[in-house]
Amino acid sequence: MSLAAEAFVSQIAAAEPWPENATLYQPLKEDQILLSDSASSLAVQTFLRMCGLPVLVSCRANAEYMSPSGKVPFIHVGNQVVSELGPIVQFTKAKGHSLSDGLDDVQRAEMKAYMELVNNMLLTAELYIQWCDDHTATEISRPRYSSPYSWPLNHILAYQKQWEVRRKMNAIGWSGKSLEQVYEDVSQCCQALSQRLGTQPYFFSKQPTELDALVFGHLFTILTTQLTNDELAEKVKSYTNLLSFCHRIEQTYFKEHERESQSGSSRHSKGSLP
């Protein structure tokens, strides 16, 4: 969206309150969704719960194609469609709900920097492991991604997505990295997050912010998703304060929905935290 269109949308957004029937769309939970998309979707859901805004989660096989930017998840609120955590945070801010109002400028700079760290390292590592590691791509990513479609479309779409992701990895210089280096990067990122969190309940002391939602989304998904091996989850588990952070947010914001699809019995997800 161009800047003028964004400003216009903000104005319209500010006019109406949050409706009851806001919906979040993501790919099918049982069979189709992959680690990175699941992490992004959980981050958005956590953020909306932290703001106290109700949202229904709807799983569609073509969620990626419905989204205005090609990325999931996206929310449908009133007559507007917004995708990805960044724009969604701005959209809810235009409606008057914000988690980061209490922060001063330096803290806001830090929060944005840490969100970029998560996007830059964790999300890219997730994409790398899913699509550039041949073993994972063949066993998990391609079959899952193409499960709603019949032959030959499933092959074509899966390979196209893989090619796209590999091109992107090439452009940012990650294609030369080995899997070991990627795990090392994840470990360093978790170490930075762990040191920043320290012993506080949330990253910015008492109140959760969108950074907490984003970190929770990614770490929880990594811990509860079954890949070809457990090395990624092990890297995260070695930081105890991050584990207790995830437990705390799960207990605070998701426990009343434990019976629902959040920690369901899908083959891909191991359910709630070990």
Place this chain on the structure above:
Amino acid sequence: MLSGGRANAVHAHTNMAEPMELLCWGGDWDLPSVHTDSLIVLAYAKFSGAKLAVKSIDWTWRTITASVPQLHWEGSTVTEPAQILNFLRKQRFNADYELTAKQGADTMAYIALLEEKLRPALLHTFWVDAENYVNLTRPWFTSHSPFPLNFFVPGRQASLALSRILLTKAESPLLNITEVEGKIYSEAKECLNLLSHRLGNFHFFFGDTPTSLDAFVFGHIAPLIKAPLPSGQLQKHLNQLENLCQFCNTILKNYFTDAAAEKRMDYG
């Protein structure tokens, strides 16, 4: 010769048989190098006291074969600024040893911020924006590459820059640069504002001595401040942020004046 092991780090360094050699792009516009990644390594080397033999790749065939910056020492080669900094730290050239764990974590976060928000706009300003590319960047790189590489080098860099921006920022499958331009520039301006807020009135980002974060920020903003860009909306925005300009000039004055003075002596 090295005296037994690395037990005594300082002693070992003054006895090093060969200095570390850095390959990078040459300098201009009062800067030791016009290339962001090379500047990061050069600045860090000055901050941590590492002595580097700097060899510029201008006018050699390395303009197309080498991935710059590149550090050579005792047979091993290291590329990429982050890895070179790690290597220097392992050799006990550490500008970050006084940082707390939290500050180290902050460094990683701010570097990620620079890479995600500022670098696409820098690439666009120098390599994709038609006026800047045709009037400044391409002539500079053409004149600093040997024949016949001068026909290929700028074009290759420009297409790499464009594809990087499109693949990371544009919404597939309609990869169109004009839609992304507004977004990347507004994100870059926001990033510069955030850096300015974080720096405040201090000389460096973590107190009074420069660290690797200062090197990264310097490497990114110095070309933007010093290059004579014909069309530079981002440059104008940066010039309004007094403390960042001051930061850049302080580093140039305190750590690089001998290099700049040498160049002037060569030409004068």
